[in-house]
Amino acid sequence: MKMKPAKQVSNSTRSNLITIGAIIIVYIICQIMIANGSISNLMKGLLIPLCYYSIMAVSLNLTVGILGELSLGHAGFMCIGAFASAFFSKVTVDTIPNVFIRFTLAILIGALAAALLGSLIGTVVLRLRGDYLAIVTLAFNEIIKNVMNVLYIGVDSEGVHFSIKDAASLNLEEGGQTIVNGPRGITGTPKDATFGIAILLLILTFIIIINLVNSRSGRAIMAIRDNRIAAESMGIDITKFKILAFTISASLAGVAGVLYSHNISTLIATQKNFGYNMSIMILVFVVLGGIGNLRGSIIAAVVLTLLPEYLRFMQDYRMIIYAIVLIVMMIFNWNPKCIAWRKNHSIKGYLAMLFNKQKKEA
């Protein structure tokens, strides 16, 4: 896969600040619209999903764009994060009444669970490359999703009970509670996720990856991407840094999962939310937003999530429009002529021109 060249260092710091600023401005506008009731219910319901899809896209970009490996299993890590954290929140909903503390812990648990699984899977699969890696990560994604559908977990005074048969074989004592109920998943997770926290987590995800990229470990990861043999000859431990990147990427997907599970009342692992459909959709965000371009990932995630919702009135035609938009975005982002055109007609360029004119006139 061809990588987009990185920009100059000083330049990119500024553009990252602009991205964070833009996210905050969008957040403030949304809050104002919520306050004066000018936001539609549809849009209101999409605010948190937009954040977790963006987190998914940005974190997958770490694997695909920065590490340069094709993963088709990103939704699997989201799934683990969602279930681990929902389990925790449901068990502790009475013992930890403070929402802030409980949700903070839930986020950490979701991230940690996904990180553990990510490092485990990474250790096994990162020997593979290219298409092989894509296929195996996709398989792991399906395994995770299917396991969540046959898993029963209950809690009673003796502790935690597991089963992969049915709820009855948990052998819970009187007053025990089935938390994860096989294909019926987890119900009654406290709805702790708010738009504010979701935005905060998106910004944090963005900063984590940006800071990683501009540090010693991030450089090692990119060196492996650019030239494996040269990186080895510089003494870079290929396996270590590949697993590191994959693990961080997985743990951030876990955070997206935490937002997901704390935004709905019933958590079930389906093909649509945690299957390869989701993984591929996230990959589409990454590819269309520009591989290695974090800001592009967010824009693509937002546009491509809103679009089908707002095209609902067109019924069956909406998928055609969606497909056309995908193609147009791809051309816009990747066609060399379009890239040149954008360079010549960028807002920054116009501003600079305007500024220079004023200077001359002054």
Next chain:
Amino acid sequence: MAMLSVKNLGISFGGLRAVDSFSITIEKGELYGLIGPNGAGKTTTFNLLTGVYKPDTGKMFLDGVDITGKNTIEINKAGIARTFQNIRLFKNMSVLDNVKIGLHNNYSYSTAAGILRLPSFFKSERQMNERAHDILSVFNLDQDANLLSANLPYGKQRKLEIARALATNPKLLLLDEPAAGMNPSETEELMETITLIRKKYDVTILLIEHDMKLVSGICEKIYVLNFGTELANGLPQDVLNNPEVIKAYLGE
């Protein structure tokens, strides 16, 4: 004690004996040339010395330490760095970052410190930047530090490869055709730079080169490979006047 001591190193690819009984002793601070016709096995020798290929015969010692059979990463850490005949820069990274990859194992702070921007991050990064600029300025690449390495002209890319290898702080530097594709004045400049880095960085050098002016100009000893075996080895005047060597180069 010799900096590099190699005895009877050899490797076969299928039926082809690419390198056979390669033995060499390089003293600390020496500049050794490795020459030979196309396909003689020069690059393969470098690949053996850096662990890219595992030798099927022979032993090699760096500064008295047995490094036979070690992998590329271990050998780099032991003190051998190299450049590549077909340039292998980190193309999507800046010139500065290419050198900082070379510095990777000489400075250390944790991934967490990098993400959280702890003081150790700023301290190490400042030192790394200083050192990287220092090395780049030796190669007159300082003003290109923030350019994408892929955008450098060819001659500068070759120089950046050497700078990056030097950044790993090697005892022994292996240069695979550093002057390939350079014009005479660039080659001249490169010869001066090589002489300069030997003194400044106290490094021992083994270099492969086809440019005889460069080889006879700066090499203190020369090893000639032909069809994977030693044809001659010794002082330049002896080696370059050796009738066998002349025959191998000019053909029968």
